[in-house]
Amino acid sequence: MSDDLRDLPLRERKKLRTRRALAETALRLFTEDGYDATTLDDLCDAVEVSKRTFFRNYRSKEDVALAADSELWSAYLDRVAAQELTGPLIEALRTTLVTTLGDMDLDWDRRFLAARELSEAVPALQAHSLGYCQDTTRALVAAVSDRSGGDVAEVRARLTVEIFVAAWRTASLRWTARRGSGGRDALVALVQETFAEIPAALASCA
Incomplete structure (x- = not known):
């Protein structure tokens, strides 16, 4: 067991x-x-x-097809709600994500990869995934606002969460494009690498 x-x-x-x-x-x-x-x-x-x-x-069918996504983000939101957020918010969100990824069951990465590949191939799943992402983003903004006790301005909290979500999507898309090569460790490494690029990305010139 x-x-x-x-x-x-x-x-x-x-x-x-x-x-x-x-x-x-x-x-x-x-x-x-x-x-x-x-x-x-x-x-x-x-x-x-x-x-x-x-x-x-x-x-729905869409919901069960993308169960690996909801497993990750349900666990993530629970962890954010339960802990004190200290230091730079983007760093707190990143470290919580890395911890949550590490806590997923051993078979999660295979199921997540399969769900991502299905989502890319099926329009109905793409739409469902985008809707779920929006719902999760709203929930995370609310959780961050609650945990910060009003210390973080709403516009800054929302911008930080949006940047966090974009960084995660960039990292996970890079991982799935490589067909999950390297497993969970490679995904976490890509998360760390992508978040490290945020300051340079924000300072980039056209």
Whole structure:
């Protein structure tokens, strides 16, 4: 039994196993048979659960296809909300991201890469991903504002979060373009490298 399940009550372990089985099977079916060709009935039959169970775990096909994204950002937002943000805000957000990446389960990078590749190929997933990114950005701005106790002006908080999100997207796109070569360590290295480029990027001349 994996460490992240061992300490949970039996009911919660079962729910998490079902959620993971749906996400894993969805990625496999969407990749092998095609996203549009795979129905929710196909997915539920493969996992042997009802549609009611599916909708208790995910809102839509798009949601389950991009589960690796939501796993990362749900964990990230929880961590931001729980800790004190000290020092330069962009640095606090970066270090929290690196820590959160390190805490994801061992199979997360493979699932994240598969989800990113699907998103690039399927317009509906691209649109869903952009919408989710906007929702997460708004949530992060709110979390930063709450944790800072009003010490960071709203416009500065929003600009910092937008720069943070852009840096993450740049790093993750570089990683997926390399087909995930180097695994999690390479992704973290690209995150660090990209964030280090922010000052120079902001000072660039046309």
